[in-house]
Amino acid sequence: MTPRRITGLLALGLLLSIVAALCLGTVRYTPIELLTEGLRALGFSAGAPLDEAHTIILNEIRFPRVLLAALIGGALAVTGALLQIVFQNPMADASLLGVGSGAALGAVIAVKLGWSFDIFLALPAAAFAGALGAAFMVYGVAQSTKSSSLTSLILTGLAVSAFLSGLTSIVLIASEEFRVRAVFFWLAGGLEGRGYIHLAIAAALIVPACLVIAILHRPLDLLLLGEMEARALGLNVPRMRLVLLGLAALLSGATTSIAGSVPFIGLMAPHAMRGLVGSRTPRLLPASFFAGAALVVLSDLAARALSDRYDLPLGAITSLCGAPYLIHILRRTDSV
Amino acid sequence: MTDAPVVRVRNVTVRRGIRDVVRDVSLDVANGERIALVGPNAAGKSTFLSSIAGLLPIQSGGIDLCGQSLSVLSGRQIARQAALVVALYEGAPRLTVRESTELGRYPHAGPLQGLTDIDHAVVEHVIAETGLTPLADRSLGSLSAGERQRALVARALAQEPRLLLLDEPSAHLDVGHALDLFALLSTIALRGVAIVAVIHDLVAAAHWASRMIVMNDGALADDGPPASVMKGAALGQAFGVNILGAHSAPGQDGAATWRFERRIRD
Numbered sequence: 001m002t003p004r005r006i007t008g009l010l011a012l013g014l015l016l017s018i019v020a021a022l023c024l025g026t027v028r029y030t031p032i033e034l035l036t037e038g039l040r041a042l043g044f045s046a047g048a049p050l051d052e053a054h055t056i057i058l059n060e061i062r063f064p065r066v067l068l069a070a071l072i073g074g075a076l077a078v079t080g081a082l083l084q085i086v087f088q089n090p091m092a093d094a095s096l097l098g099v100g101s102g103a104a105l106g107a108v109i110a111v112k113l114g115w116s117f118d119i120f121l122a123l124p125a126a127a128f129a130g131a132l133g134a135a136f137m138v139y140g141v142a143q144s145t146k147s148s149s150l151t152s153l154i155l156t157g158l159a160v161s162a163f164l165s166g167l168t169s170i171v172l173i174a175s176e177e178f179r180v181r182a183v184f185f186w187l188a189g190g191l192e193g194r195g196y197i198h199l200a201i202a203a204a205l206i207v208p209a210c211l212v213i214a215i216l217h218r219p220l221d222l223l224l225l226g227e228m229e230a231r232a233l234g235l236n237v238p239r240m241r242l243v244l245l246g247l248a249a250l251l252s253g254a255t256t257s258i259a260g261s262v263p264f265i266g267l268m269a270p271h272a273m274r275g276l277v278g279s280r281t282p283r284l285l286p287a288s289f290f291a292g293a294a295l296v297v298l299s300d301l302a303a304r305a306l307s308d309r310y311d312l313p314l315g316a317i318t319s320l321c322g323a324p325y326l327i328h329i330l331r332r333t334d335s336v
Numbered sequence: 337m338t339d340a341p342v343v344r345v346r347n348v349t350v351r352r353g354i355r356d357v358v359r360d361v362s363l364d365v366a367n368g369e370r371i372a373l374v375g376p377n378a379a380g381k382s383t384f385l386s387s388i389a390g391l392l393p394i395q396s397g398g399i400d401l402c403g404q405s406l407s408v409l410s411g412r413q414i415a416r417q418a419a420l421v422v423a424l425y426e427g428a429p430r431l432t433v434r435e436s437t438e439l440g441r442y443p444h445a446g447p448l449q450g451l452t453d454i455d456h457a458v459v460e461h462v463i464a465e466t467g468l469t470p471l472a473d474r475s476l477g478s479l480s481a482g483e484r485q486r487a488l489v490a491r492a493l494a495q496e497p498r499l500l501l502l503d504e505p506s507a508h509l510d511v512g513h514a515l516d517l518f519a520l521l522s523t524i525a526l527r528g529v530a531i532v533a534v535i536h537d538l539v540a541a542a543h544w545a546s547r548m549i550v551m552n553d554g555a556l557a558d559d560g561p562p563a564s565v566m567k568g569a570a571l572g573q574a575f576g577v578n579i580l581g582a583h584s585a586p587g588q589d590g591a592a593t594w595r596f597e598r599r600i601r602d
Contacts, residue, residue, distance in 0.1 A: 215448060216447065218442060218445070218446075218447055218448070218449075219447050221435075221439055222439055222442055224427070224428045224431065225427050225428050225436075225439065226425075226427040226428070228386075228391065228422055229422060229425070229427065231391050231411065232389055232391060232415065232419070232420040232422070233415050233439065233440065233442045233443060233495070234410070234411040234412030234413075234414065234415035234416075234442060234443040235411065235442065235447075236411055274430065278430050278431070278432075278435075279428065279430040279431065280431065280435055
């Protein structure tokens with residue numbers, strides 16, 4: 001099967017996942033009801049309308065949440081693929097940039113100081129600031145070291161992550177229990193309570209970033225060859241790496257600030273797609289986006305459908321899928 | 337062909353860490369020359385090759401590529417004139433031969449443009465020239481060492497360089513594949529492309545090259561036709577060996593008359 005056909009099937013799979021996620025849950029809809037409601041929203045008069053409660057649940061709660069899940073999942077997968085190319089390591093993910101730890105610290109500070117209770121969107125804004133701050137700190141410290149740039153980036157990422165996690169623990173231990181509970185739900189990852197405003201913010205950050213990455217597919221392909229080879233072909237590797245790390249930080253900052261920690265998507269989706277469509281970025285990135293989007297849409301469906309009483313943490317669901325997948329990869333070391 | 341050198345190296349010193357790895361090296365490379373760069377391990381050969389490709393800063397001296405100083409050329413401008421094939425390369429195993437070769441057009445096409453019909457024609461031409469047409473859709477990781485080396489040469493040729501720099505191109509190749517590769521390089525040189533190759537096998541180097549340059553401890557120790565370099569004192573001194581049968585010129589008595597014997601150290 002050609003890579004283009006595989007990507008088409010993945011897009012179809014994403015569409016079916018979105019339909020399934022819209023239909024299923026505590027409140028259920030049939031595909032016909034979805035179609036009718038969609039036509040009505042577009043101004044056509046079609047079929048009998050849903051009652052008010054069902055209409056509100058579908059339009060105001062489920063629809064933005066499912067679209068947000070797709071957008072977040074796609075962005076996580078693209079970020080993973082991007083960082084794996086930049087770090088020349090198929091196991092690289094956003095944690096190497098310290099983004100997760102930075103976002104967590106930002107969120108905890110916002111909760112500790114009470115901003116998240118008083119100011120609308122203060123928690124995602126603080127998390128976003130923390131994520132970008134951590135990424136810049138990692139890059140700045142790595143640049144000031146004398147060892148080779150990739151090695152120093154990886155080690156600096158680990159050091160900064162550990163440092164920020166330490167600070168987060170200290171702030172958490174000094175916080176009241178109800179504040180800790182608020183931040184715990186965010187740290188565990190999830191889309192509960194996210195609406196159109198979150199979807200709009202995510203789209204404003206993720207869509208342009210993904211378009212810029214798509215435009216840069218030729219330099220990205222060159223990086224596949226390795227640093228020395230890319231430079232020998234005329235690519236300004238340090239400058240391109242800075243641009244790509246900036247885009248990765250922007251994407252992972254956006255996803256983490258809105259959905260909290262959703263691990264393994266950035267690792268699973270690109271790895272699986274590399275085996276199906278190859279490693280060239282014009283094929284890998286769209287395929288990874290669709291696969292990551294479908295994974296998070298289905299994981300979020302599981303998170304809200306597996307229990308009648310409460311939403312399970314989305315990050316826990318992706319971890320439960322991702323950890324066995326990682327072990328599977330490690331057992332087949334030739335495919336890493 | 338013009339008489340102007342493809343590369344002019346003047347008193348170049350390259351420092352890595354606190355050590356001068358290349359020391360005060362000067363040489364000119366003309367169109368179509370087949371140069372074997374030989375010398376013991378850590379003599380500075382690969383560093384010298386990388387500095388000609390503009391990948392390492394030079395401490396002093398200057399390098400002109402096709403009449404222009406490297407210091408005023410951008411990375412893509414250099415890559416349109418000089419192509420480097422690094423030693424023992426095993427990266428990007430999932431790329432096909434054609435995809436890998438297409439990346440060689442980056443210096444011409446740039447970061448944002450797609451490949452033109454001309455680019456595709458060049459790619460197909462160099463794939464055919466390197467004998468890789470039947471393997472064009474195979475991944476690099478599935479090729480033998482000899483086929484992969486030819487694929488790397490194809491990518492370098494796709495740059496349409498006037499200078500081809502190769503670091504140990506015959507490493508890990510059996511004698512048959514090594515001979516095939518050197519025959520291919522000779523054909524490329526006939527088109528006027530200057531070739532500088534780091535080669536460890538002195539006999540193969542002497543047979544293939546039109547000029548042999550010996551590097552020892554970062555400096556040029558000898559430079560001339562293979563027949564004279566093979567019988568010169570500098571080569572044996574650089575490697576710490578005695579070269580027996582050095583009176584034989586390649587193409588006359590053949591390589592079999594050269595034998596190497598370790599010198600007894602003081």
